[in-house]
Amino acid sequence: MAIKSILYVRLKCPEIYPSSVIYLADWVHKKRPEIDQQIIDMVLFDDIDEKRALVDAIKTHEPDAIAFSWRNMQPFSPNEADASLYHALTFYHSKNPIKRTQAALSGIRMVLDYNDRVKRNFSLINMANRKFPKKKIWAGGPAFGLFLDIMAERLPEGAVAIGGEGESAILKLIDGVDLVDEKVAIKQEGKVKLYKKKEYFPLWEESTPVDFQYISKIFPNFTNYLKKDYEVAIQTKRGCPYKCVFCAYGFIDGYKVRYRKPEVIAQEAEILVKDFGVNKIWFCDSQFYPSRHSLPIVEKTLDELIDRDLDIRWSSYLRIDNVTETLADKMVRSGLRHLRLSITSGCQPIVDWLKIGMKFDKFFDACRLMKSAGYEGTINLDLSLNAPHETKETILETIDTVERIADIFGKDMIRPFIIFLAIQPRTTLAKYAIEKGYLKPDFNPLSLTPFSIRKLVHNPPPLGKPIGKALIKSMEDHPDNIGWNVLEELKREFS
Numbered sequence: 001m002a003i004k005s006i007l008y009v010r011l012k013c014p015e016i017y018p019s020s021v022i023y024l025a026d027w028v029h030k031k032r033p034e035i036d037q038q039i040i041d042m043v044l045f046d047d048i049d050e051k052r053a054l055v056d057a058i059k060t061h062e063p064d065a066i067a068f069s070w071r072n073m074q075p076f077s078p079n080e081a082d083a084s085l086y087h088a089l090t091f092y093h094s095k096n097p098i099k100r101t102q103a104a105l106s107g108i109r110m111v112l113d114y115n116d117r118v119k120r121n122f123s124l125i126n127m128a129n130r131k132f133p134k135k136k137i138w139a140g141g142p143a144f145g146l147f148l149d150i151m152a153e154r155l156p157e158g159a160v161a162i163g164g165e166g167e168s169a170i171l172k173l174i175d176g177v178d179l180v181d182e183k184v185a186i187k188q189e190g191k192v193k194l195y196k197k198k199e200y201f202p203l204w205e206e207s208t209p210v211d212f213q214y215i216s217k218i219f220p221n222f223t224n225y226l227k228k229d230y231e232v233a234i235q236t237k238r239g240c241p242y243k244c245v246f247c248a249y250g251f252i253d254g255y256k257v258r259y260r261k262p263e264v265i266a267q268e269a270e271i272l273v274k275d276f277g278v279n280k281i282w283f284c285d286s287q288f289y290p291s292r293h294s295l296p297i298v299e300k301t302l303d304e305l306i307d308r309d310l311d312i313r314w315s316s317y318l319r320i321d322n323v324t325e326t327l328a329d330k331m332v333r334s335g336l337r338h339l340r341l342s343i344t345s346g347c348q349p350i351v352d353w354l355k356i357g358m359k360f361d362k363f364f365d366a367c368r369l370m371k372s373a374g375y376e377g378t379i380n381l382d383l384s385l386n387a388p389h390e391t392k393e394t395i396l397e398t399i400d401t402v403e404r405i406a407d408i409f410g411k412d413m414i415r416p417f418i419i420f421l422a423i424q425p426r427t428t429l430a431k432y433a434i435e436k437g438y439l440k441p442d443f444n445p446l447s448l449t450p451f452s453i454r455k456l457v458h459n460p461p462p463l464g465k466p467i468g469k470a471l472i473k474s475m476e477d478h479p480d481n482i483g484w485n486v487l488e489e490l491k492r493e494f495s
């Protein structure tokens with residue numbers, strides 16, 4: 001059957017700009033302009049209204065294909081801002097039985113909510129298939145990147161699940177072309193068949209600014225994301241060349257960095273700013289400035305933004321260890337507003353073991369360059385205390401490093417942010433955890449129970465307990481300044 005119309009269904013997640021469906025629908029429109037497209041966003045409906053809203057949209061638009069886009073599969077991230085981490089730590093480390101019981105109950109409630117959301121999403125997809133059996137069912141998005149096989153098991157018979165970037169796969173689905181060269185999973189006769197992607201999408205050659213006028217027509221709720229100070233996402237590249245042992249982004253996006261053209265990125269930003277009133281941007285790359293190889297293109301991108309004199313404030317996942325004086329200056333002048341620096345540890349041998357590829361002498365120089373370039377935003381320093389090989393001494397070294405960074409920028413500007421290493425499948429850390437016996441070889445990263453959560457967070461003994469306790473105490477006593485208080489507590493305890 002030739003596909004003439006597509007309804008994109010953005011499945012519910014905590015509210016965030018829906019870049020997946022916007023980039024995808026724009027791409028399809030440019031390559032197959034004859035296709036009639038519509039976007040419906042489940043974020044904007046109450047749980048109770050989702051099914052009705054979807055059925056109404058299908059009846060109104062009568063699409064040939066329903067393309068579900070699913071963002072998060074792991075809502076639990078083991079960081080200080082996540083209440084489920086507090087409940088898990090309190091349950092395991094608190095001496096107060098009342099608090100432990102409360103934590104257990106709250107933890108169970110969160111797990112039930114999480115499982116409920118996953119069930120609701122699958123049930124929407126299955127309901128659409130049951131009620132409208134002639135329509136093609138496609139499902140993709142970040143949730144499928146790491147868990148394609150597990151997710152495809154729960155899709156209806158004949159549905160196609162797409163892992164990772166979707167541009168070439170969706171055109172093949174539209175054209176009815178064989179999908180054997182794409183990262184897809186197809187469920188047939190109860191069995192899931194998996195295929196591998198042969199070639200990544202040529203991002204450079206194919207880059208064009210999103211046609212937001214078209215997007216506003218097919219996505220009536222687009223305006224919801226254009227409120228003042230709403231963070232709109234723009235992608236500037238895909239891929240990251242590093243292989244940090246805990247990170248799965250290379251598996252999702254590839255290790256080769258592929259760029260969008262700098263002038264295209266700036267044109268896209270300009271349209272958003274001038275025609276839609278956007279003033280806040282997140283460059284949604286795995287890594288905005290991966291390495292020195294990227295320097296010319298990253299500089300050119302910032303030049304293009306500066307030349308357009310756009311009133312924007314931007315942020316991104318960003319490494320600064322390879323920053324130059326000129327780049328620091330251009331970042332600041334183009335509107336860099338917030339730095340989130342994932343140093344993970346402040347101890348060089350630990351950072352080396354984690355294969356982060358960062359040297360602290362260069363990192364301190366980079367901090368000084370950012371400061372002299374006039375950077376005045378806040379800085380989140382992501383710290384994964386209790387990484388493999390961590391000791392009391394390495395934690396004290398980390399605290400010392402954080403204090404040195406604070407000396408450069410000023411203590412008030414630094415926010416140490418405690419985020420434990422989460423064990424993601426297909427990473428070296430997962431292999432290590434299995435070898436060490438923390439995890440079973442067949443661990444299910446998607447099974448969230450109070451017991452599995454504990455295993456998926458890397459916080460083993462003997463340091464697990466003092467770190468857990470320091471964190472609980474700081475979360476209770478200093479909710480506005482958790483990171484510094486955890487570090488001070490551990491400094492007292494370990495010195």
Ligand code: B12
Nearest residue numbers: 014016020067069072073074077140141142165166233284
């Ligand atoms: C940037 C980013 C963020 C930024 C987003 C900033 C912003 N304003 O947009 C921030 C820091 C806020 C963030 C937060 C979180 N993130 Co995040 N984030 C990313 C990152 C690096 C890029 C996502 C992105 O925007 N890509 C650009 C868009 C265009 O690509 P895309 O969405 O993947 O869409 C493409 C394909 O998926 C596909 N596709 C999508 N839908 C469909 C549908 C069909 C039918 C088809 C054919 C194809 C298709 O085609 C699209 C175009 O190629 C990814 C990792 C990665 N490298 O992909 C993680 C990622 C998406 N995040 C993830 C998570 C878990 C989170 C958090 C829950 C973490 C937390 N607990 O705080 C929160 C959730 C936020 C929310 N409200 O939902 C996970 C999601 C999957 C999972 N494992 O659960 C990812 C994949 C990382 C990981 N750990 O695996 N994140």
Ligand code: SF4
Nearest residue numbers: 240242244247249286
């Ligand atoms: S630099 Fe960032 S995106 Fe790249 S592998 Fe390391 S953690 Fe992942």
